[in-house]
Amino acid sequence: EPALIFDLGGKFDKSFNEAAHNGASRWAEETGGKYREIELQSEAQREQALRRFAEAGANPVITMGFAMADPLSAVAADYPDTKFVAVDVTWLDAPNVRQIGFAEHEGSYLVGMMAAMASKSGTVGFIGGMDIPLIRHFGCGYAQGAKAVNPDVNIVANMTGTTPTAWNDPVKGSELTKAQIAQGADVIYAAAGGTGVGVLQTAADEGILSIGVDSNQNHLHPGKVLTSMLKRVDVAVYDAMKAGADVETGVFTMGLAEEGVGVAMDDNNASLVSDDMKGAVETARQDIIDGKTTVVSYYENDSCPAVSF
Amino acid sequence: MTVPAIELKGISKSFGPVQANKDISISVAPGTIHGIIGENGAGKSTLMSILYGFYKADKGEIWINGAKTEIPDSQAAIAAGIGMVFQHFKLVENFTVLENIILGAEDGGLLKPSLAKARKTLEELAAEYELNVDPDAVIEEIGVGMQQRVEILKALYRQADILILDEPTGVLTPAEADQLFRILHRLKDEGKTIILITHKLREIMEATDTVSVMRRGQMTATVKTSETNPQHLAELMVGRKVLLQVDKVPAQVGKPILEIENLHVTDEKGVERVKGINLQVRAGEILGIAGVAGNGQSELLEVLGGMRPGTGSIRLNGEPLALSGPGSDARTRRAQHIAHVPEDRQREGLIMDFHAWENVAFGYHHDPAYQNGIFMNNAALRADTERKIEKFDVRPPDGWLAAKNFSGGNQQKIVVAREIEQNPDLLLVGQPTRGVDIGAIEFIHQQIVALRDKGKAVLLVSVELEEIFSLSDRIAVMFDGHIMGERLPHETDEKELGLLMAGVDGKAA
Amino acid sequence: MDFLTIIQVLDSTVRLATPLLLACLAGLYSERAGIFDIGLEGKMLMAAFFSAAVAAVSGSVWLGLLAGIAASLVLSGLHGLASITFRGNQLISGVAINFLAAGLSVLIAQSWFKQGGRTPSLKNEARFEGLEWPFAIGPTDAELAEKPVSELIAAAPPVHQVYSEFLSGHSLLVYLAFLMVPATWWVLYRTRFGLRLRAVGENPAAVDTAGVSVVGLRYAAVAICGVLCGIAGAYLATALQAGFVKDMTAGRGFIALAALIFAKWRPWQAMWACLLFGLLQAIALRFQNIDLGGVVIPVQVMDALPYILTVVILAGFVGKAIPPRAGGEPYVKER
């Protein structure tokens, strides 16, 4: 049976881990299969959880988050018969690991475009959680997308904080939202875990638009969330579980082409998305897939051409 | 025969393993002053606290004015007309006098009317009993004498008919004590019943009608004061014969050890407490500093002991001492052979939670005999403690007991033993026998005199004139930061010193 | 920085200071009575959860508020039991309460709502909404003008800006919190209860021998502390936010404690201290990555700025803070 290791945020973080949880649940429902899971609560448990599941015969063992890379590199070799699936890890040299990266910047680029198109004020906002490179990576794609639509667009980018509480401080998220509104922002993209709940809430309260992240968050405030940047972790997890012990190893990047990232369109935001927007997003999506447009990744040289953090 | 105002029947009380009161019965006639004496730890305060509802007795009955009365808490005691002035005052230090007086006796939920009413009543009481206090003064800023008045006023404000005073004169000047006794007699004449706990036989003889003696939790005797004498009472208390006067040979005075010139001390609040004094203490003599508490004696001792800075000049054996900055701390002072028995043994002289043997090194923990630079030599320390405990008759003779588990007198013995056994050139002593019982006083006085007889200098600060007279070879009186004058004990008397202590120059007047 | 921005920063300050202020006053009552309380955080958190949970289930924010207060009171009772009745260590009790709240709130939320330790989002009537003052620019005007509120306010004259942005539009609990300041001052210094409360924190023996129950007074103080923490938690979950998220107090209880010490346990000063902390946070939120002529101050510095400034202020301007003398010590008559 497969095992799933959630990162420190916990499986109900309304975004990244929750997406994995959704994928796993879908698999369990569809196949009637069972899986083991653990929500990490400390750094030392990373390796522990890997080993315990591997020893117990779980296969594949699916991990969430880049922070698992390091323990995986130590553990994977000890269990050559076990397949590991590492979401958000792409740089390991291990034969029995399926490494899945997401091109978050590409998805963020698309929502950035939508933000700039939906904005009346010409100012769009970005609120990140803890200030780490991954979050800047999101923000950077977003800014590029917004600039692509409107080169004069003003982008206000804020991070919630520098400690892990930054992922769980909706109150601060709220205040940041109000601050950005005061600076003119009328569409705000939140990539901030639990803090994002506060961002979406306040945006709805204040009558501006917000953009969710990772999972489809459109339903949180129907008609007030412009869209969500989907990171199809659920698909990745579902696929891996479905493949079971035969899961293919290697490095896989799930970008727009692979439908690993995307924008959420559903009934909840149908009224907000004009046909223009749909068209533009579709074109850009195709251009990126075709390589006509390149979205610069923050990781390439630790800086962003479109916005500074 | 009249109904007794207070009757206690078979009161017993233990604190964990300690039996503080054993089957005590006592009866006090209304309109009398009843004294209770007993050694430290005899259980006097405990008994009275039970009467006041502060502690609950394990067994026994309380009868007030002929009726059996349950006193589960102080509220009930107050309702029964009992007021108590505790040995350790129960005042809120940063409240005003007025606030302390109304606390618990307010009328109504708002303070304003209560305060106004209390102010008026206070004026009346003050006039009636000569108990003048500034109602708006903050407790921590007034002297202990004043604080005690506040405590008495508190009881009177609650219309107490029975007033208990637990060692009220421990902190008072003779004049203040005299005034207190005048007030007590006034109250007695008005028909109030008074219970007075004290260690001072003189006060018992002068003020009380009857007296009870307690020893080790039991009531050993109750006698009419007119039918007894101090010697007899002392023997009842201690269970053996005691000397009431210190035997001492005339001083063999040598060269000056301590020379103080133009010393000034300012406290944390910026108030100048010592205003340029000059003093000399010579080898082989005890200089007694008399004065009402709070006139700068404490600060003088603290500067000499290295606990606070001052300005001016001090020489020890001719060598100048630093008065501020490096080298003015207590550690240096000890290295310079100045020993210090502080005024407050519990806050300064001892660490109450330390074992007795740890306290024996307190202040001298740098002494090579006790440590090797890094580690304490606990074995040596314990051996030394055993010796001191034996020599100074500390009871119980157990060095492992925490300081707080010794009675006050024995705590003081530990401090005195530690300081005197250092064989210092100069011994500073503050209130050496405050709250200490007769047996221990005798012993401590002997030790101080013995040190002086070895040719050492002693600077004694005491508010007890009796103590000053019986120990000093020379007496200086301090008032408001100045030395009012120096006298030889046999050339002066309590009256003259009392005037000097009040700031009146006896000769000039 | 223009005038409107300043107003907005101040507006944000008020919102951020409110939970701090409520918790700080809560601590003030407790600590003035001699019961130290580092469990403010836990009580707020528990109250935040229960207020949101009950508001979500019942649809009534008032029931939510009551539930929050009740939850906080239960923890207060526990603190009282430990530190008053059983004369335990008040710091340990506080630490335990913080842990207990952090764990229980999520545990209960999970087994109740199965939403990963959250409550469902609260709909309008289950939340405290902003009170719009007469003539203030608010959502209704915005709907009429078909422009966002922010634009309308930007166009208004300064006085109207102050009125609409800074004074109006806060939730009822904000005004309540600020009213609690003079109220607390009055209770503490003008009533019998206040006199006794202060006395019991300074010298419980004095209160006891004056015939007043030390235990009763201290429980009363701890209960008031519970009520105020309950309001603080409810404010977080039902006024500032629309629901409970785990650990949503995010250290505010500790900041409130810092403010209390900063204020030297006095009500007006507590308000100023909380406003200062709120202001520092508001500034840090608005101005990240300040570019000072080529030198970019990193966001981390701005993030830590409130804390750094607190230390600087403490070091430079505030003298020794002396706590209530009997604080932290259980009242033990018989050893």
Next chain:
Amino acid sequence: MDKMPKWADVVLIPVISLILAAILSALVILAIGEDPVEAVNLMVTGALGSTYGWGYTLYYATNFMFTGLAVAVAFHARMFNIGGEGQAMLGGLGVAMVCLYVPWPHWSLALLAACAGAMIFGAAWAAIPAYLQAKRGSHIVITTIMFNFIAAAVLNYMLVNVMRPEGSMDPASARFPEAVHLPTLHELLAPIGISFSKAAPANVSLLVAVLACFIVWALIWRTKLGYEIRAYGHSETGALYAGISPVKITMIAMLISGALAGLMATNNVMGEAERLVLNSTEGAGFIGIAVALMGRSHPFGVFLAAILFGFLYQGGAELALWTSIPRELIVVIQALVILFTGALDNMVRMPLEKLFLALRKGKA
């Protein structure tokens, strides 16, 4: 005379308190619809049933010993150091610098240097609050709380902007070189023929922690400095009388405290992660407060309390691994343990004291 024999005080009371906490925890587990017996079983076998479990239990315990000792030393000088968290974070920075920027021939040398680095950084982080307390009267509780937040910002800045290897998206330092790998208990015990789980992270820094317990014990109860620290802690006026400088003791006690907290990094950063990550302290600084309080600030008590909390952590992890019990349950159990053994201690003590007194009276 004491009210109770010492063994009752030191053993009986904590044991009864723990049992009470366990009973309540069991009720909580029942309330969320799980089987408490099964849960306890899982926790005990998971944490203590194998060398693997012990390896993790001891690993966590090592962290808590350091932070518990840190709090305890400050307590003896009557200071409440809530800053263990920040000091341990900075200790991690010190360890990382030592390990990354100096080529070490052997782990033992590296460990010595890392200890020094950790202690210096930890102590430095405690120095400012200590100085402010000693000289300016700023309350140590606030300043250390503030320094925790500031430490997090410093660490974040260092990891995001300075120490992160090029191209890595993880806000963490590079992996330490193989030469500074600390031997785990497996590697330490294998030569003497004891087989210990290879996987568990407990490592040689456990010995450092035990040594630290012993040194702190000797420091507090055997040395002159310890004597001064305790004297100052019991009575400030007393210290003044005895010529003990409050400024000196405040500074020294806090520096020692900070150094001890910093030392934790030898375990979690050098011994386990072998690189510096954000949030590597994971609240161990705060657990240290509970550990010190439970251990009555005595190093041996701290040692035992640290192992108890290590057990809870590891047992809880196993619980989370094999059941669907949310991880917050462990937090609740911790809270109950702290509550009963620490705050409600007298609830057990008072009746016991009565009982012992009655027994004694009965005999006498």
